[in-house]
Amino acid sequence: MEHFLKSKKLKAILIIMALLAGILAYAVSAGGYTIPAVDILNALASPFQKASNAISGNVEYALTLYQNAENGYEENEELRKEVAELHRQLSKYEEVKQELTELKSFVGIKETYDDFVITSPCEVTGYVTNDPFYAFNIDCGKNEGISLYDPVVTEEGLVGVITKLGNNSATVTTILSPDLSVAVYCSTTKDHGVLTGSVGYAMQGMTKLQYLDKETTLRKNQKKDRVVLTSGENGLFPKGYVVGYVNEVKTDDSGLTACASIKPAADVRNLHMVVVVTDFEGKGVESHENQQN
């Protein structure tokens, strides 16, 4: 051991550690931008991640099909192989169909919101390992015209914002995260509030609508499926885009305001493709009411 402490090996190890500490310090100072080495690593890992995600998705789908068809198998043993083969074909067909539907739906976004400048559909390369708020990586970056904090959407609704950006990849923080706050309003009652994630709700795949008026009309008439839309007040998100549906309304812990659990319109925990809104009407412009405050 003494030999090691006096050896050049220890010096080499200390140099590498100092280098890593330097990289760490640089990463901290880089804000949301990834360092070039990470971009290269992401580019190299991306095909492997896509492949593994596709495999795990297919396995999951095949298992579901198998469970659903189990009774049929018992009835006729001879048809089992044939059914399995048909299921395999169906699985491929469904996969292609789903992809086509997703692509069509993204065209729909552009038709509905003509002020949106959107990227071509970005593939979700993988979810961040063990992230409780389901952050994920996409295969689009600065080269596609994306900027930090651009909103990420699907046809169903808002998903999150870009919080880390490389040339050909980006990381998306979802609306389940407490790091993200979105000004929203309810389409039917016009109640305004702030949508921000919480640990407890994120575990159930939901998010929290805070700072509602204590006597909110949402509480009086607890109809399901009330739609929550972005209010576009801070210029970070486009106005009137669907975020989710009101699930349950209750009084906040402080007793001064009400809050509600919101089920996101898009299934944040199981995404395959998303689009990034790089520009929209009112981007970066705070609303008049906000400016006055």
Next chain:
Amino acid sequence: MRISRTDTSGKYIFKQFIQWVLFGLLMVICFVLETAGSFVKPLLLIPLALCISAHTGEIQAMAVGTTCGLLLDVACNKLIGYNAIGLVVVCVIVSLLHGYYLRNRFMNMLLLTAVYTAIQGYLDFFLYYAIWGLEDANLIYTNVYLPSEIMTLVSMIPIYLLVRWIAEICGSRRNYELEKTIIMNS
């Protein structure tokens, strides 16, 4: 008594090359498995780095720690270098411990992996969630970190066996150095 070396130098280099190719392949597989799906997963790169380090010299352990640490940082979306620094230190310590004090036994590796996984998990949880005073932050520890740590420990069993098998087949550097010393002294 004359002890002859089992491998010629060229053969040894070839075996070493194969060994590191296989170790590299294992790293890629572990990285890919770690990033598949959105469910809670074991951090496979930790036991892999520790098991490889137990069979190699300090410099190789440092390289393995750096590589696996950086891959872990990318997979977990942490600051680049955050996991790498910790893993370099632990991998070098594991290599030194196995070189000077410990025998390469399963229980030793299990203990080392358990200690490091627990420290890494808690530190991660503390720095990324607890310190910011998040409401119900303990839920993250019980629902994400703890299951992941347990899964990491369980996954250490096949990884340990696989790494040991590769090292035995290809002849680890430590065995070669030991063999060389015996030959020189005999």
